[in-house]
Amino acid sequence: MDALALRVAVAVLAVALLTWLLLSLTVLLGRLRYDRQRERPRSSALDARSAERLVRRVRSRPRTEWGRWRRVTALQRLERAHHPAVPQLIRLVLHDPHARVASAAVRTLGDIGDDWAIDILIDALRRGQGSRSRIAAELEELAPAPGQRLVPLLRDWNPAVRFWGATLLRPYPDLGEATLIELTWDPDPNVRAAVVETLGTRSGKAVGTALLARLDDTEWFVRVHAARAAGHVLGVEAAPTITRLLAEERWWVRAAAKDALRGMGSEAVPALLAMLGHDDLFARNGAAEVLQDIGFVDFLVLDNPRSPLLERIYAAGGERYRDAAEARVDAIAHEEARVA
Amino acid sequence: MTTALVVIVLVCLAYLLFTTVVYVTLTVIGAFESFVRRHESWSADYETLGMSRFTIPVSIVVPAFNEERVIAATTRSMLDLDYPEHEVIVVNDGSSDGTLAALIEAFDLEPYQTFVRRVFPHNEVRAMYRSTAHPNLVVVDKVNGGKADALNAALNVARYRYVCGVDADTWFDRKALLKGMRLVVQDPARVIGVTSHMTTARKPEEAMAPPQGRRRIDLHPLMAYQHLDFLRAFFNNRTAWSRGNYMLCSPGAFAIWRRDVLEEVGGYSQTFTCEDIEVTFRIHEKYLREGRDYQILCLTDNVATTEGPDTVGKLVSQRERWQRVIAETVWHYRRMWFNRRYKSVGLVGAPFYLLTEVLAPAFEVLGLVALIGAIALGLFQPLTFVAMVAAVAFVNAALTASAIYFEDMQSRTYRKRDLLVLLLYAPLDFVVYRPIILWARLKGSWGFLRGDKSWNKFDRNVRAPA
Structure with missing residues (x-):
């Protein structure tokens, strides 16, 4: 044995x-080769034989994941060399059933950024070739901007396409407003949420009315977007309606309402003070928190520390709320004394 | 007696052969996965991702206990990440040193009361702070309750749909979150968890500072061997586990989770020594039991460097804890072992942990004692023993060299000289580093049997004053 x-x-x-x-030698020699290549100025030019080989590789239908990624790399090399077959080849890779491979082709399209690339990207968005969020990210970074070509997406039968159409229209305040307002009643809640978010960057009475209606949406995440959007578009006019959401069961909705009210600054104070006596603990806490965040509490502590209003706010916020406020003001007084 | 000894030696050799075959197989699968991830990473558009409003916001949650030496610097490294929208939530878990004071001073913190959710249970919060300089920084000061408790407190504060749990002693690559989130962004419905490759150093801040291609590896032998250990763990094992959908440990130093998933499983558990591996097992268990489609991925990008123990004593203390928590978790989820209902996790992942991690110290000691006994009885010649040790050492070295190869192909991060030193260290790993780890694992196994749950946090490595 x-x-x-x-x-x-x-x-x-x-x-x-x-x-x-062998592995040690491969590591060291591979690294030496890599470093040497990096030192040389990088040329993207391809000789005819290499180009032909790469085109063949992109046209092939690889069955393995290994082959698929080699295909993507070949496409990228051809794109860097500005090979004339790239527009046609890119369509082939976009049809790859493997979503991550198709997404890699999306990136190549984003790099190209020509007019024809925009059309292919929008088409890929419709068909769901590759990750839609990835396509959207590339479309938004493009110059020239796709603008008007996005509007038809709002009428697509597929809710996912309508969602992305609405989302991508955000940087174009002059496009598709009537359709967007109409879509605030879309049967798909994701579409409604996207539309509300986009309308939040616009202005006007019709937009404001549409947003206020969504504050009572049946889906909580639509109410989240509606709270922020209404606060932005309508400002203090929406404060009494938004403060109602401080009593919401869903934390996300309450958080969005607080964000919207914070954004209004001191103008929201009357609406917030009205919530201090609310039956719901969340509503009282939320109102006290926003009053603290916009500096109203610190102002009262410095200006009139015995104010009954301050006591009401403290009662809504609790003991730790009071301690925090007093500690902040002490720090201010300490700093002023130090400067003096 | 002699027959019994021969049987034991044969069983241990069979075990050795089995684990070697398993590791070689995992390395081959890991090589393929590394290839795919590398190409995916090349085609990722980090520039667009870094600016896009469609990149999903992330809450970074940082539990901190007695970290006054490093907390300000590591928090800054998290605030400086290239990411369109993220917040950093540091939880001072009842530190007895100046952790909170260091944070207050470094970030101009002011006390603010924030009314957060009470979804995850945790000990009492004493105060919350916000930074006047960094609106995306929140500091929670709470009564000590352990790492899991601190993470739960941070989860209640987190505003975003994804959370990234990190250790307070870890320095990040500026693109760490982008790298971690790139696949989540493409498929948020399926990808519920992500971790990525990281390394270790005595002073991670120095290791992460120089630009790509010039980063130094801490070549202190103990650190270099830990570095190699991390490389093997990620490139030879975890990438393969990720490929087979049985990624069973998202390490606490960098673990991205979809927050609603953590909410579904009830947050981090405080009944285990350590929270990271247990929560990963629990999520797998629940999702597989319910037949849901999901992915927990391990990526190959080097995202961070964490502070590693710089003395043998500290290393033993750390690895003893790791062994204990592995044993606790694998035992707790024993219903998954060889259970087809749990697919690759039940048939491959959990048994892998059982055989190669939990039982390994017992087999290794038994094998060593039996071999020595066999030599004493004249059944084996000392030369055979030496040849066996050399064979195992070089098998180990070959696996290590493959991990170095995959890492360098992925990142091209380190200097050539450092790569050479690592390659030369590799054959000695088995005789220099492994015995220390074996001792730690034995202690950990004994601790598990005794029901020990202590953390044994090692003292921070000594640094020159800033």
């Missing part, structure tokens, strides 16, 4: 030693 064990051990040792040596 000893002899057998020794023979096996020596054989394993020989194989392992050789593998270790």
Whole structure:
């Protein structure tokens, strides 16, 4: 047995030693080669034979994931070399059933950014070739901007396409307003949420009315977007309606309402003070928190620390709320004394 | 007696052969996964992702206990990440040193009362702070309750749909979140968890500072061997686990989770020594039991460097804890072992942990004692023993060299000289580093059997004053 064990051990040792040596050499030589290539100015030009080989690779239908990624790399090299077959080849890769491979082609399209690339990207968005969020990100970074070409997406049968159409229209305040307002009643809540978010960057009475209606949406995440959007578009006019959302069951809606009210600054104070006596603890807490965040509480502590209003706010906020306010004001007084 | 000894030696050799075959297989699968991830990473458009409003916001949650030496610097490294929208929530978990004071001073913190959700249970919060200089920084000061408790407190404060749990002693690559989130952004419905490759150093801030291609590896032997250990763990194992959908450990130093998933499973558990591996097991268990489609991924990008123990004593203390928590978790989820209902997790992942992690110290010690006994009885010649040790050492070295190869192909991060030193260190790993780890694992196994749950936090490495 000893002899057998020794023979096996020596054989394993020989194989392992050789593998270790080979791998070590591969690491070091590979790295040397890489560093040398990096030092040389990088040329994207391809000779005819290499180009032909790469085109063949992109046209092939690889069955393995390995082959698919080699195909993507080939496409990227051809794109860097501005090969004339790229527009046609990119469509082939976009049809790859593997979403991440198709997404890699999306990136290449974003790099190209030509007019024809925009059309392919919008088409890919419609068909769901690759990740839609990835396509949207590329479309938004493009110059020239796709603008008007996005409007038809709002009428697509597929809610996912309408969602992205509405989302991508955000940087274009003059486009598709009537359709967007109409879509605030879309049967799909994701579309309604996207529309509300986009309308939040616009202005006007019709937009404001549409947003106020969404504050009572049946889906909580639509109410989240509606609270922020209404606060932005209508300002203090929406404050009494938004403060109602401070009593919401969903934390996300309450958080959005607080964000919207914070954004209004001191103008929201009357609406917030009205909530201090609310039956709901969340509503009282939320109103006190926003009053603290906009500086109203610190102002009262400095101006009139015995004010009954301050006591009401403290009662809504609780003991730790009071401690925090007093600590902040102490720090201010300390700092003023130090400066003086 | 002699027959019994021979049987034990044969069983241990069979175990050795089995684990070697398993590791070689995992390395081959890991090589393929590394290839795919590398190409994916090349085609990722980080510039667009870094500016896009469609990149999903993330809450970084940082539990901190007695971290006054490093907390300001690591928090700054998290605030400086290239990411369109993220917040940093640091939880001072009842530190007895100046952790909170260091944060207050470094970030101009002011006390603010924020009314947060009470979804995850945790000990009492004493105060909350916001920074006047960094609106995306929140500091929670709470009564000590352990790491899981601190993470739960941070989850209640988190505003975003994804959370990234990190350690307070970890320095991040500026693109760490972008790298971690790139696949989540493409498929948020399926990708519920992500972790990525990271390394270790005595002074991670120095390791992460120089630009790509010039980063130094801490070549202190103990650190270099830990570095190699991390490389093997990620490139030879975890990438393969990720490929097979049985990624069973998202390490606490960088673990991205969809927040609603953590909410569904009840947050981090405080009944285990350590929270990271347990929560990963729990999520797998729930999702597989309910037959849901999901992915927990391990990426190959080097996203961070964490502070590693710089003495043998500290290392043993850390690894003893790791062994204990592995044993606790694998035992707790024993219903998954070899259970087809849990797919690759039940058939491959959990048994892998059981055989190669939990039982490994027992087999290793038994094998060593039996071999020595066999030599004493004249069944084996000392030369055979030496040949066996050398064979195992070089198998280990070959696996290590492959991990170095995949890492360098992925990142091209380190200097050539450092790569050479690592490659030369590799064959000695088995005789220099492994015995320390074996000792730690034995202690950990004994601790598990005794029901020990202590953390054994190692003292921070000594640094020159700033």
